[in-house]
Each structure stands twice: as C-alpha cells, then as structure tokens.
Amino acid sequence: MTDRYAVIGNPIAQSKSPLIHGAFAKVTGQDIDYTKLLAPVGGFAATLDAFRAAGGRGMNVTAPFKLDAFAYATDLAPSAQMAGAVNALKFEGDKVHAQNFDGVGLVRDLVHNLACPIKGRRVLILGAGGATRGALLPLLAEHPAELVIVNRTVSKAQALAALAQQHQSGKVPVHAAAYADVAGVFDVVLNASSSSLTAELPPLPPSVFSPDCLAYDLTYGKGLTPFLKLAQQAGVTRLADGVGMLAEQAAEAFAWWRGVRPDTSGVIQQLTVPLV
C-alpha cells in the first residue's frame, strides 16, 4: 500500500516539499504519496488528527505551525528540543516522533556540498530566530574556533548564546553582538535573518568578510540578495543561498521515514536560482 506523507502550513501553495519528496521517491524507488495540507490557523491538531486517522505516516511542518508541532509531539528528539520547534513528524501508533532537521541540513550543505569545513574557523550568524536556534548545535558540533550571533534585537542573540554555551559546556566560545559592535573578520558568514524575504540589508559592516570567506544566505530562490550583494562588493567570491539546506533537511526527513537517504544533487540543480 502507498504510504502517505504531507507538508502542513498556512499558506502552503509555495511549498517545494512535494516536488522534492516526489523526486526523492523516484530516485530511491519508494512508494509514497506526498501532498500539501493547508490547515487553518488554530486548527493544526485537528488537521493532524484527521491525517493520522486516515493512515498518514509522517509530515513536514512549515510556518506557522512549528511550535504547534512541538506541543503536539509525544517524543521530541534533542534537535527539536534545542530548536524549540519541529519541522518533521513520524507517526507510529500513539507515538508522534518529532525532529528538527534544519540545522543538520545547513551543516551538511556547508561541509559536504560546498566543501566549506567549519572546524577551526570563525563563524558569524545573522539573526536570532528559529533558523539560528536550530542551527546552533549542529554548527557547534563541527568545532568552529568561535561562533558569533548578531541580531537587531541584541537580547535575543544573548539568550541564544547563553543557551548554546549551556548545551556544549563552553567548549566553543559563543558570543552575542549588536550589528554596530561586530568585530573582526569571519571565514563563514551566514544570514539566518529573514531580511532577504523583504529584500532588506541587515546593517552589517562589510569588514566582517575575509577574502576567502563563504557568504551564505539561508533564504533561497531570491537570486543575489542584498546580503549576498554586500559580500560580493566586499570582494567575496564564494556565495550561496539556502537551496542546498532545503534539500538536505528534506533528505534527512526522507531517510528518517523510509530508511534510505536520497541523493540531493538533482533536486538542488532543479531548484537553484542563479545568484545574479
């Protein structure tokens, strides 16, 4: 029997997940049906109950339901606990297993696809929302020399830095800063703020980019965002957006559900928008 999966959100029309998982099913020969599920705001639990009752096996979760999924889950993986949000669910009887694969997807894209090792390097991350929170432990597990979190609302960056220090007993120095106070030069600069969704430029000093730095915008499909343009104007030639992260977090979910990890290169190629 064909196993049923879905991505749930509101809105949901924009989601690339059915395309991605459809491609993964094809390359791995897995028999799955993967659809989009529009749930009313406030109607997450009822929509999920109905999907599970109809035999649904798992689900990806997108905005605005990542916190609802956290509350709905019976078994939270450490990645979901640390992120405080859930982006993948697996249903087994009464159990609702929950994961957050965003951070591991980001690191896999950086290290594997982009051949950009994190170990021993200075990493700057912009933003202190859900994406940064989910990325912290996977980034720290790669042993950077230092991780600096910069955010418009500095208190949020400070809270995340303290949380990160707590979870890895201070092995990697993690600091928080305001944009005006970011000091030094970084090997990897990650824009995990949502500034690129509105084509805004975070107030980042261009002096942060080292000449051989990787500038990476987690937002995808927007071409050369103001952040990537700033990096380019500062002389950075290694630019990337979050399309690989999107594909890699999806591949992690697929492997978790189906026991086979798909190759992501075809999907990344298909979804890549040139950075111009």
Ligand code: NDP
């Ligand atoms: P949140 O809404 O949780 O957080 C948004 C963050 O962006 C906040 O820290 C906010 O600062 C900051 N911000 C918003 N606008 C600006 C601006 N103009 N200048 C500077 N900072 C700004 O969002 P998420 O963390 O969930 O997502 C962040 C981005 O990452 C989104 O663009 C999303 O699309 C992308 N993403 C990509 C994924 C992928 O697979 N490629 C997966 C997950 C997310 P403040 O706290 O001061 O308000």
